[in-house]
Amino acid sequence: MVVFFDSLQGVLVILVMIVIGYILARSRWFSPSSSQIIARIVTQIALPMYMIDTITKDFTKQQLAQLLPNLKYPVISMMILFGLSVAIARLLHVRKNRRGLFQSMFFNSNTVFVGLPINMALFGPSSLPYVLVYYMANTTFFWTLGTYLIQRDGEGTWKFDIFTTLKKVFSPPLFGFMIGVVLVLLDVKIPTFIASDLHYMGALTIPLSMIFIGIAIEKAGLRNIKLSRYSLGVLAGRFILAPILMSLLLWRADVPQLMKQVFILQSAMPVMTNAPVVAKLYGADADYAAIMVTESTILSLIAVPILMTLLQK
Incomplete structure (x- = not known):
């Protein structure tokens, strides 16, 4: 029970910020473009700086050298989840113009706007490299296979644009991570004033992410939440099948316990x-x-403490 309540407190830290964003959105503090502006600040400025700041302060060459081989676990997990999503979509008779979207939502997870803050609240800065490794796999799958599946549902024919895809995959957060890694490997010391700027701007990442989620929930409308077989299928993929599959992949793996916890939580x-x-x-x-997005985000605030309790057993 101690683990459950500790996890619950970590989630409550996140929940309070989401509620603030929701209340401000209900009070009409934000214009229709505000959520887009906040998302751009987080993904293009705050998060890349957060990556550089944390990587250069908290990690060594040896720790970073051990990270990249572990990319195989989220990759294998998402490939299997995609296969399961195809079968489950057919089993639930998901209509054709929703099938690709169903599958994409089934195997991709919100590793930045929700995953990063929750992992930081529960495990601290030491979880960041593992969060980023999972993020690398997840963002690649979403902007390639996931986007193809969604585009196939819509109007018109699908065209694969290698430059657009690479631009989405090699996003500012990933570049921030890569810059941080290079600086550590080359033993480059960042000037104090730049390090301070990175720290202050990076600190915007978590609160702005949560305010963004609060705005998104208010915009979607809590009244529109209705559990159907389609939504239950996606929720089962996100909160039951994905963590079970990742747990099985990591069961016998010779990797740090923290990495196991972060990967399972991210999944x-x-x-x-x-x-x-x-x-x-x-x-x-x-x-x-x-x-x-709304249903799964709200449910994650219940699922995370339960999952953390199970991980400690």
């Missing part, structure tokens, strides 16, 4: 906040995607 994060944006862009069912 059980809610639906990616990018899903409604991509769905709207390609004429797929953006409303369904937005509702699933």
